[in-house]
Structures are given as C-alpha cells and as structure tokens.
Amino acid sequence: MTEKKHESDVAFIQALAELLRENDLSELRVKRDYADNDSLDVRVSRIQPQAAPVHVPAAPSAPAAPSPAAASHAPAAAPAEAPSDDPAAHPGAVLSPMVGTAYLAPEPGAADFVKTGDQVSEGQTLMIVEAMKTMNHIPAPRAGTVKRILVEDGAPVEFGAPLMILE
Incomplete structure (x- = not known):
C-alpha cells in the first residue's frame, strides 16, 4: 500500500510541475490530506530565467515619441529591448x-x-x-x-x- 501511495504522490508532483511550466508560474504549494494524521505538503518552485526581466528603467527620463522606423521594427525586436521610459x-x-x-x-x-x-x-x-x-x-x-x-x-x-x- 505504501508503494502505491508513493507512486501516486510522484505522479501528483509531476502534474504540479507540469502546471507550473504550462502556466509560467514561479511557485505552487498544495497540501493533500489522506487521513487524520497522514498528509502530503508539496511546494514546487523554479527560478525564473533572467532573459525576460520586468521593465525597470535605469534612470527616469522624459518620454519620447518613437520614430516611425522604430515602430515598424518593434514587433520583431526582443522583449528585453524597451524604450528609455x-x-x-x-x-x-x-x-x-x-x-x-x-x-x-x-x-x-x-x-x-x-x-x-x-x-x-x-x-x-x-x-x-x-x-x-x-x-x-x-x-x-x-x-x-x-x-x-x-x-x-x-x-x-x-x-x-x-x-x-x-x-
């Protein structure tokens, strides 16, 4: 019975890890109660990659209107490239x-x-x-x-x- 419970716990944790990845979450925490004194408390987390930072300016500056040439290239630009504002x-x-x-x-x-x-x-x-x-x-x-x-x-x-x- 313990081996069967262990297998279902592993499958449950794998499913949580898949949810974490599919929804681009950084952490999930779940408590699963089996009986009065028997439960599984799981925390699945990951470190977010540095490639997609939140837009944080180096220093505040006056807003500038983007040039038409810059606007036409905006969709092809990497998300990390942000205007100075x-x-x-x-x-x-x-x-x-x-x-x-x-x-x-x-x-x-x-x-x-x-x-x-x-x-x-x-x-x-x-x-x-x-x-x-x-x-x-x-x-x-x-x-x-x-x-x-x-x-x-x-x-x-x-x-x-x-x-x-x-x-």
Missing part, C-alpha cells in the same frame, strides 16, 4: 491584474480585440489574460486610443506588468 509609469498604462498568459485575440486565428490606433470605449475588452485555465477579459479602464501594445500574443505576464498604453 518606463511604460508602467505612463498615465495611460493598462496593467496586468494577475500573473498569466496574455492573448490578443479571443481564439487562435481570430482577429485581435484591438490594434494600435483603435478607438476603444470604457469597459471594452482589450485582451485576455489566462490564469490557471481561466480566461480573464481585460477591460479598458477608460475610453481612448490604443497607442502601444506592449505584449505579444501568448506571452507570459506578471502582476502589474504594463500590457498596453491608452491615450
């Missing part, structure tokens, strides 16, 4: 309310909810952030124009990370 500090920044995966369209192959230059109304869905298999619609906090989309479709996002700029 901090998008999270922008007054029109829409921040992620949770850790998850950002999706710009309602489903694969569909048109994006919004594009740069679109006029949006308050409450309009801008994108989806998936967290633990739940699709959370991110509404526009106010009416305005989409100036910049700061995440790529399918990219992991952290709590408080800037998703887009509305003006």
